[in-house]
Amino acid sequence: xxxxxxxxxxxxxxxxxxxxxxxxxxxxxxxxxxxxxxxxxxxxxxxxxxxxxxxxxxxxxxxxxxxxxxxxxxxxxxxxxxxxxxxxxxxxxxxxxxxxxxxxxxxxxxxxxxxxxxxxxxxxxxxxxxxxxxxxxxxxxxxxxxxxxxxxxxxxxxxxxxxxxxxxxxxxxxxxxxxxxxxxxxxxxxxxxxxxxxxxxxxxxxxxxxxxxxxxxxxxxxxxxxxxxxxxxxxxxxxxxxxxxxxxxxxxxxxxxxxxxxxxxxxxxxxxxxxxxxxxxxxxxxxxxxxxxxxxxxxxxxxxxxxxxxxxxxxxxxxxxxxxxx
Numbered sequence: 001x002x003x004x005x006x007x008x009x010x011x012x013x014x015x016x017x018x019x020x021x022x023x024x025x026x027x028x029x030x031x032x033x034x035x036x037x038x039x040x041x042x043x044x045x046x047x048x049x050x051x052x053x054x055x056x057x058x059x060x061x062x063x064x065x066x067x068x069x070x071x072x073x074x075x076x077x078x079x080x081x082x083x084x085x086x087x088x089x090x091x092x093x094x095x096x097x098x099x100x101x102x103x104x105x106x107x108x109x110x111x112x113x114x115x116x117x118x119x120x121x122x123x124x125x126x127x128x129x130x131x132x133x134x135x136x137x138x139x140x141x142x143x144x145x146x147x148x149x150x151x152x153x154x155x156x157x158x159x160x161x162x163x164x165x166x167x168x169x170x171x172x173x174x175x176x177x178x179x180x181x182x183x184x185x186x187x188x189x190x191x192x193x194x195x196x197x198x199x200x201x202x203x204x205x206x207x208x209x210x211x212x213x214x215x216x217x218x219x220x221x222x223x224x225x226x227x228x229x230x231x232x233x234x235x236x237x238x239x240x241x242x243x244x245x246x247x248x249x250x251x252x253x254x255x256x257x258x259x260x261x262x263x264x265x266x267x268x269x270x271x272x273x274x275x276x277x278x279x280x281x282x283x284x285x286x287x288x289x290x291x292x293x294x295x296x297x298x299x300x301x302x303x304x305x306x307x308x309x310x311x312x313x314x315x316x317x318x319x320x321x322x323x324x325x326x
Contacts, residue, residue: 004048004070004309009035009056012075016298023306024049041065049305054078055266060086071308075301077101078237079318080210087319094318095304099157100296101288106161108287109235112259113150113203116231116281118142119257125278143202143229143256145169151201152189153217154208154236155179162205163187174201198225203233210237218242223249231257235287238264247273250280261287 004024008017011030020026027043029035034055044050044066052058054076060083063069073095074082087094115121119142126132126140150166152159155177164187166173173189174197181191198204204226208214218232219242226232232255234241243264249255257279263272266285274280288294304314313323 005046006049006051006305006309007040007043007047008051009040010053010075012051012298012301013295016295016302019299020051020302020305024309037062044069049073049309051075051301051305052081054081056081058082058087063087063090063092070311071095071305071314073301073304073308073314074318075297078209080237082318084319088322091322091325093304093308093314093320093322095301095308095314095316096318097297097300098316100300101293102157102161104290104293105158105235105287106165108261108289109158109162109205109207109233110165112233112235112261112281112283113205113231114145116233116257116259116279117145117203121281122278143231145171145203147171148202149174149200151176151197151204153177153194153197153204153206155184155187155189156207156209158235159205159207160187162207163189194222195225198222199227201230202227203231205233206236206240208236208240210239214240216240216242216245218245220245220248223254226255228253228256230255231259233259235261238262238266243272243274246280247277250274250277257281259283261285 006024006026008026008028011028017026037057041062044062047066048068049071051073058072058081063086069092071093075097077096077098079096082094084094119140123140146169149172151174152162153176155175163173167188174192175184175189176192176194176197184191217240223245246258250258259281261283262285268282274282300316304316307314
């Protein structure tokens with residue numbers, strides 16, 4: 001009997017791949033761009049495991065083409081790229097990599113907040129354009145962070161980590177989330193309605209998962225409720241925010257600026273109007289991109305694959321209810 005086969009849809013740190021190879025036959029997709037859906041569909045029939053990324057669409061037809069599949073491991077915290085109900089219906093455990101990137105992502109959310117508040121990208125461009133002729137008291141004036149009001153939408157692990165950083169800046173923290181007022185108060189925040197948060201915050205940071213309920217959670221109506229001096233930060237998922245509404249709000253001065261780690265779609269097209277705005281900082285989905293964190297994510301994803309191949313519960317399983325049916 002041959003060894004289990006596992007397809008890894010992108011190159012990972014060598015140490016993780018070497019450890020995985022001790023347990024199964026591993027095929028790695030070495031191209032920079034992700035494999036097309038048809039490539040995964042062609043391979044999955046002979047696989048016992050799939051280690052995929054958030055760029056890979058894993059749907060019901062793909063699962064139906066995988067009679068031998070024992071585990072699907074997603075190298076991400078979010079899993080909106082995977083049809084979880086379809087996987088649960090078919091008894092396929094789905095793994096993700098939560099927890100390990102909380103602090104790194106919170107660092108980056110705060111980095112975006114600081115960079116947009118103090119107009120750092122604009123300042124760099126100002127020099128490159130040859131405009132730095134002298135010191136001037138009104139040039140590139142930004143917004144104070146210390147003592148400002150921060151609104152956090154979604155107070156999970158990452159949102160809570162951002163709150164801890166905000167406390168070091170003596171910020172008032174407003175939270176719109178499912179957690180109780182007591183839980184939020186213990187973290188140093190004040191639970192308010194979404195409308196109150198938007199109306200009072202100097203900075204708004206998004207930390208909700210992408211679901212049917214949170215798709216375009218922030219749109220034209222919500223943006224109009226924000227202060228004209230407010231700055232919006234998104235390190236969650238691009239589709240939590242309506243990009244057309246955001247463009248209009250930034251263009252028309254309804255809000256001051258935005259810092260985006262994620263976009264709709266991804267990657268953002270080079271002709272997207274958001275890229276024409278000086279008050280919109282867009283970076284390529286790198287909030288968790290520290291060397292140490294990405295290595296830990298790979299280790300967790302491999303742990304999930306190995307457990308699944310051995311018939312053991314995944315260490316971090318998105319749909320643990322499947323084990324209750326067995």
